[in-house]
Amino acid sequence: MSLQINLDQPPFSFLGEKELAWLKSRLDLVFFPAGEVILDVGQASPGIYILYKGVVEETGSDGQVFTQYGTEDMFDVRAVLESSCKHRFTAIEETLCYLLKAKDFIQLLNSSDDFSVYFRTDLGTQQSLVEQRGGEVSEFILAQVDSDTMRTPVYVTGQTTLVRTAGMMRDEKHDALLVRDGDRRGIVTGSDLLHAVLNDSLPKDTRVADVACFDLVTVEEGEYLFNALLKMTQHQIERVVVTRNQEIVGVLELMDMLSTFSTHSHIVAMRIEQARSLEDLIVAAGRLENLIANLSGQGVKVMAIMSLITTLNRRLIRKAFELLVPEKLNSQVCLLVLGSEGRGEQILKTDQDNAIIIRDDHVKDALMPSLQKLHQVLLDFGYPRCPGGVMFINDAWIHTAGDWRARVGKWLNNSSPEAMMNMAILMDAEPVAGNKELFDEVRSAWHQESLRSSIASSWFARPALQFETPLTLLGNIREDHGAIDIKKGGIFPLVHGVRALAFEHGLYETNTFDRIDRLSEQEVLSPDVAQGLKDSLVLFLRIRLRHQLEKAEKNPGLTQQLKVSELRSVDRSLLRHGLHRVKKFKQWLISHYHLENL
């Protein structure tokens, strides 16, 4: 008889074919009428129940309901591993469960490492196991920098002449040689030679050390190729040096990688770089969404997609800025991206959140026409207008550095919800183009100890509590017409709570993950809590991205509604777990900031 549930999902998909077949042969089927207690507190569980039909509710000894289970959910692993059940499980509808006997379950745990790791670890590890198995994983993405992918380095000494170097390049068929000059190690490429001789008119017998670059960009052997690609994109270079314990062991060439790389992310990056006109940029911007869908479909981790897309988005905006703003104004102005873009947590485009710092008021008139155009180009890139008006074309978001500082001071003394929200938006700012020193000047305003009083901090933290976590009193995911708002319910409270702590402790990081790491280093958050928050955020972002890509609407990045029924059961249970962490974090914020009386 065929099995009536899909076991082709985690954790069962971690099992080998043989083990899975064995598991299927070990299942019994059990019926429970509505209202019947399946497992009670203190009882030993006969095994793991996997729901086929019906609904089961988990309650504590005081009658508080923790969660509900539906088709393909399973319970109660803990009761099996710890030999007694901590909660009560009741069938609230007529329920049919498959039952895997405890001894069979234990035997499976002993026979499969992945399977047992899943049950014995925290949310984060469970999640990365789920992510790894999600879909077809491109070999390239999982490939690491090793002896197969890199070339053995060819060295010249710093004394070698340019002519001799060029000859070696031809003989060795390498376009780049490493330069050994005393203790220094550098790199010289064919185009370096070309520039030296043709552009700078250096004589052919110049020492190669004089034209080589000694500021090496390196990756460690064993890193993912993907990271190497990110570094090349960030530094706009075509090769990186591979190290093992700080010793150079090879050179990784972009061309070698490209021949195997199927997602074209670098091609998009090159298109952005080579764009000569705004039209070119708009075409490149249009490919980003495709790239995201590709990467996601190939099972690339959401964190890696995020950092790649952040890099590309910022380059795109900077390039547009450079094409539009006259060069002579460049040092007079600084373009900030705010919100999720500023934190580097945007994947699919959300709305425009940006601001401008100018040096003097009189620059504004000269600048405004270009900025209006820039705004239009951003719309063409696919960033919709910000409904809250947080855009540099509005007077409220373009000021001189001095005015910005004054504003920050006013916001922090005023503590109205709007002032706090404005502060929160500005706090995530990242300068992407123009004169970044202007931003340092503004930022120092909220790093003044005197302005960051504990009262200001607690006012600042308050909005984290404004939306309820979509877990009902019953502890299962509370759906509103079958959907939950993942931003209000999970992402915003987490991000804002962390932002409040970053504010209180005067951190410079804008990325939520970086902020959490720093808060953990400073022992504001315990390592467990920090890890839990990071895992939860990755989970929310991953589930949301998958959902948004499936929706394929016009602006998929604006969709925050998750249809709970469309989630895989493993995601549903991870989501429940993540939302619980957010709820706990909110409770911690309440006591930390004394917000009990709100």
Place this chain on the structure above:
Amino acid sequence: MRLPLWLRRRLPGYRPPPERWAHMELPYTGDDVVVVDCETSEFDKKKGQLLSLAAVVVSGRSIELSSALDLTVRSDAITHPDAVRVHYLRQEDRIHGVATADAIQQFLDFVGNRPICGFYIEYDRAILNRHIRELYGFELPNRFIEVSEIYVRQKRRYIPEVNLDLTFEGLARDLNVPVIDRHTALGDVVSTALMFIKLQRHSAS
């Protein structure tokens, strides 16, 4: 309504099971039942050859699938075209099965003296008894439970004149039981077992 063993033994034509299955005669004192279903080469008590046989122990609310008996019989019986359309067991599918005698032996070992339950169990009983008689010279002494009979009894208790859909699908629908792999012996056994469990519950309350 079932005759006591001493009386049954005195009936003309009663043949006791041989030594190996002597225990099957003994009265059963537990609460388990064995749900049974057979698929045959044609739908005829006298001629149908056993093609597949499934049996599962139902213990309280639990269907002990992991220990279920699910046998395909290697038989050279020509399958009647109508029957093939029902169970999809062509001659070719049965090459890897066990011999009829082997299947019957395994079944007798499995079922013991527990009551045997099924949907339209008279048919399965007749088929099994015919084979057991031919091979070992006795008939199943077990108590038999007809699921549709319990169903009718319960329905009629409340509404005596009710018009009942007594097909397998009809019962499954009315009792809200999933029909799993219909017309495979084990699939039918599981659905029947669920019907039995649900009916038990109603008759108890």
